Amino acid sequence: MEISARQSEGGVIFDLTGDIDLAHSPAMRKVLLVEIKEKHTLKVYLNLKNVRYIDSSGIASLVEGLKASRDQGSRLILYALSASVREVMELSRLQKIFEIYENEEQALSS
């Protein structure tokens, strides 16, 4: 999995590419928690357009990030979910817990 960061107005966008599984979710978790808890970034966007697969450890990392963002008073925003990622969100009943948008334009204007 690859993670790259871009600055956006009021926040940072992480472009994720590949699979978020047991081997790679720790890296995503670390990046998220540093951004939210140490850098105190107000808006953290996750672009999931190129994520083919996410497992329960990836979902757990997202939940941890969401909890941290709530504690910090910031926002964790997901967008461009693939069918596979959307299915896992629905199985976890998390699709209404997270802020999720169809695309980057909608996410940035939210």
Added chain:
Amino acid sequence: MRAPKSQRNRSKKGIHPRADLLLRLQLESNPEALCLVRAVVQCAAGVVRFQESDSRAIVRSVDEALANVIRHAYKGRGDLPIALTCRRLWSGTDAATPCGLEVVVTDSGVSANPKKLQGRSLDDLRPGGLGLHFMKQSMDVVEFSRKNGKNLLRMVKYLAPSTPEEKPEGE
């Protein structure tokens, strides 16, 4: 899509008229290997002609099963053996029609705590504990057992719309 309840109940008896081995894998408990397993299991599901969403469900379940073995049975060690087999199940009424896929995962780690095999409530927003829920939601049969010092997880997914199985002998 899940198979009808009648079919799932019958399958719990583990009786199938015919099954042929599609895949036997021996791997180490290395998380880096999971992407390889997902790829081959997706191919196995394709051989049985599952729809795309059902193939994803099978792949997800196998991945979660292996991740559980690595994390819980082997406590994160990356060099311990895991075996995986995939068998194509055939309908008893039509010898030319596959009716599902059976996956068996075997490890030699510590046995699972039965309480932890119940999963957890999804209303509780916290990280972790979702893997078993994914498996149970995605597969028609999920059975844990322990035999000869090994943990066995047997999962079955039936093709939908379902093809009725032959009644087990004696029924």
